[in-house]
Amino acid sequence: MSEALLEVTDLVKHFPIKSGLLIDRTVDYVRAVDGISFNVAKGETLGLVGESGSGKSTACRAVLQLLKPTSGSVKFEGREIAGLGRRDLQPLRREMQMIFQDPYASLNPRKRVGQIVGDQLKIQKVASGKELRTRVEGLLDRVGLSPEHINRFPHEFSGGQRQRIGIARALALEPKLVICDEPVSALDVSIQAQIVNLLDDLQDEMGLTYVFVAHDIGVVRHISDQIAVMNHGKIVETGDADQVCEHPRDEYTKKLLAAVPIPDPKESRARRERTTAG
Amino acid sequence: MSGPLLEVDGLRVGFATEDGRVQAVDGVDFRLEAGEVLAIVGESGSGKSVTAQTIIGLTRSPNTFVEGSVKLNGEELTTQTEAQLQDVRGSKIAMIFQDPMTSFNPVYSIGRQMVEAIRAHDRSIDKKAAHRRAAELLDAVGIPDADRRVDDYPHEFSGGMRQRAMIAMGLALEPSVLIADEPTTALDVTIQAQILDLIQDLNRSRGLATILITHDLGVVAEVADRVLVMYGGKVVERGSLDDIFYDPQHPYTWGLLGSLTRLDQPRPHRLPQISGAPPSLLNLPTGCAFRPRCPHEFGKCGEVPGLEARLADSPEHRDRCWLTPEQKRAMRQIEGRIGLEEPA
Numbered sequence: 001m002s003e004a005l006l007e008v009t010d011l012v013k014h015f016p017i018k019s020g021l022l023i024d025r026t027v028d029y030v031r032a033v034d035g036i037s038f039n040v041a042k043g044e045t046l047g048l049v050g051e052s053g054s055g056k057s058t059a060c061r062a063v064l065q066l067l068k069p070t071s072g073s074v075k076f077e078g079r080e081i082a083g084l085g086r087r088d089l090q091p092l093r094r095e096m097q098m099i100f101q102d103p104y105a106s107l108n109p110r111k112r113v114g115q116i117v118g119d120q121l122k123i124q125k126v127a128s129g130k131e132l133r134t135r136v137e138g139l140l141d142r143v144g145l146s147p148e149h150i151n152r153f154p155h156e157f158s159g160g161q162r163q164r165i166g167i168a169r170a171l172a173l174e175p176k177l178v179i180c181d182e183p184v185s186a187l188d189v190s191i192q193a194q195i196v197n198l199l200d201d202l203q204d205e206m207g208l209t210y211v212f213v214a215h216d217i218g219v220v221r222h223i224s225d226q227i228a229v230m231n232h233g234k235i236v237e238t239g240d241a242d243q244v245c246e247h248p249r250d251e252y253t254k255k256l257l258a259a260v261p262i263p264d265p266k267e268s269r270a271r272r273e274r275t276t277a278g
Numbered sequence: 279m280s281g282p283l284l285e286v287d288g289l290r291v292g293f294a295t296e297d298g299r300v301q302a303v304d305g306v307d308f309r310l311e312a313g314e315v316l317a318i319v320g321e322s323g324s325g326k327s328v329t330a331q332t333i334i335g336l337t338r339s340p341n342t343f344v345e346g347s348v349k350l351n352g353e354e355l356t357t358q359t360e361a362q363l364q365d366v367r368g369s370k371i372a373m374i375f376q377d378p379m380t381s382f383n384p385v386y387s388i389g390r391q392m393v394e395a396i397r398a399h400d401r402s403i404d405k406k407a408a409h410r411r412a413a414e415l416l417d418a419v420g421i422p423d424a425d426r427r428v429d430d431y432p433h434e435f436s437g438g439m440r441q442r443a444m445i446a447m448g449l450a451l452e453p454s455v456l457i458a459d460e461p462t463t464a465l466d467v468t469i470q471a472q473i474l475d476l477i478q479d480l481n482r483s484r485g486l487a488t489i490l491i492t493h494d495l496g497v498v499a500e501v502a503d504r505v506l507v508m509y510g511g512k513v514v515e516r517g518s519l520d521d522i523f524y525d526p527q528h529p530y531t532w533g534l535l536g537s538l539t540r541l542d543q544p545r546p547h548r549l550p551q552i553s554g555a556p557p558s559l560l561n562l563p564t565g566c567a568f569r570p571r572c573p574h575e576f577g578k579c580g581e582v583p584g585l586e587a588r589l590a591d592s593p594e595h596r597d598r599c600w601l602t603p604e605q606k607r608a609m610r611q612i613e614g615r616i617g618l619e620e621p622a
Contacts, residue, residue: 051466051467051468052437052466158555158556159322160555161555188321188322188493188556189321189493189494189495189534189537189538190321190533190534190537190551190552190556191555192537193537193549193550193551193552194551194552194553196549197548197549197551200548215466215467216539217467217541218538218539218540218541219539221539221541221545222539222545222549242544242545245541255468256467256468257541258471259467259468259470259471260467260496260541261467261470261471261474261494261496261497261499261500262496262499262500262540262541262542263495263496263498263499263523263535263538263540264499264523264540264542265499265519265520265523265524266520267499267542268499268500
């Protein structure tokens with residue numbers, strides 16, 4: 001195992017519940033992320049699974065410092081980033097990117113593809129002018145789009161193509177860590193495999209490290225080296241992806257896996273008989 | 279009553295749009311028997327939801343062109359007036375939708391909305407009795423403490439409970455057919471399993487015939503008896519559950535089966551994929567609609583193949599592909615699995 005790119009220790013994110021007419025009083029907290037720890041090694045993929053409300057997305061945002069963690073430590077390449085200010089975080093943003101779930105909502109409809117993908121290269125003063133255009137075209141090509149798409153608007157693309165634009169945007173600054181928050185759940189089945197394979201290839205080519213969040217355990221297992229299972233803001237089980245899926249130890253993980261439909265009528269009939277008999 | 283419960287024949291649905299006419303459904307036939315679960319599988323734009331909505335007349339509009347016939351117990355539905363259809367909806371065919379968050383009116387309690395549905399069809403039931411009936415129905419679909427929860431507002435129910443409540447409301451008038459359009463897509467897997475169990479229970483205990491529309495073959499494997507696979511507005515394959523999973527004839531079906539991730543099998547190095555994207559209905563390819571994405575395409579594919587039985591021993595298993603059954607069996611085996619093509 002190579003060294004850890006990301007080390008998360010006792011990360012907590014609580015949202016206060018306020019009440020009161022004139023003076024806000026905090027009456028309780030929503031414990032969205034309640035003390036989670038995990039490491040992700042360079043070039044590997046950690047899959048984060050759990051049901052809605054388990055705190056997966058909040059965890060991602062707290063890791064990237066898009067939400068200020070309540071407490072705990074997030075180390076990126078050995079350096080503490082939890083609690084850093086905006087200015088200190090800006091150069092780090094180049095290293096850590098995110099791919100979002102909804103390819104319809106995560107692209108600005110008024111910008112052309114070239115701007116969507118290239119803007120951060122400009123903001124971070126990496127490239128401009130002709131070089132910027134060449135780089136954007138190269139990125140589009142890399143994610144399986146055509147360089148001619150550079151002047152089009154997002155609405156001219158299908159869901160799968162939009163997700164490719166989102167991936168190109170995330171990779172523009174050649175980050176080390178990419179957090180993928182449900183990147184395929186909004187896509188058609190025949191397109192999901194294309195995107196999963198694309199992410200796989202890009203990881204090999206660019207040595208990327210992924211945190212891959214999804215509720216589809218089959219997809220997570222396919223792409224991940226390690227899997228962490230979240231429930232009520234806590235990680236209930238972590239381990240090797242195959243190990244967790246084939247020999248789950250935690251009761252909640254077992255329950256979650258048992259609910260995943262088996263796309264094989266004979267197997268699913270057999271399983272149903274086992275459960276009614278047991 | 280002899281004959282099928284629901285019979286759909288040569289159903290075609292077109293929409294006039296600014297960019298020309300879109301043929302969303304292009305010749306769908308099927309029969310649904312009492313107590314059967316029929317799954318319609320397809321991706322966005324395949325015409326599966328439009329088919330379902332047209333059955334109960336939800337797509338009617340001056341810009342819609344409906345051809346073909348839909349018969350419920352031998353009675354033609356496509357020519358009925360809106361008032362007659364109103365009577366069919368709910369009392370004979372109920373429909374539940376994907377999104378249980380937006381299917382209820384947020385400003386009325388669940389019970390009140392159920393009472394309204396019950397009394398809309400039968401004014402002789404007084405409000406009190408209808409309210410009691412609503413509570414019974416919620417109890418029947420597994421809402422705990424239904425007597426009290428019946429007066430809750432939609433936001434007080436979780437997603438799974440709302441979908442149960444939708445089903446309860448659908449059952450209020452004891453319909454013989456339930457159309458479920460992606461009923462579990464918005465739900466977590468553990469809740470999905472519960473809703474599928476519920477649909478199956480109702481199917482067995484009440485003989486409720488169900489049309490299940492989904493893109494998820496895992497869900498299909500759990501509950502369906504028969505399957506229609508749709509692509510580009512046409513049925514490309516239909517057969518029994520086992521036909522579709524163990525002897526699929528259409529390359530699109532192979533692709534769908536191949537790209538599934540399975541927890542009960544070792545993971546492949548790469549996920550087998552279908553290249554390209556589903557076609558735009560405004561600009562369908564000539565011939566077989568799957569042709570541009572199909573690695574086994576050959577000269578004959580420029581003509582649209584009919585939906586025919588090509589296997590001598592199973593006349594109910596039909597597909598739209600020109601390849602011979604022998605060619606198909608040889609082509610779809612990839613590393614011991616059914617798949618479309620070896621991943622690049």
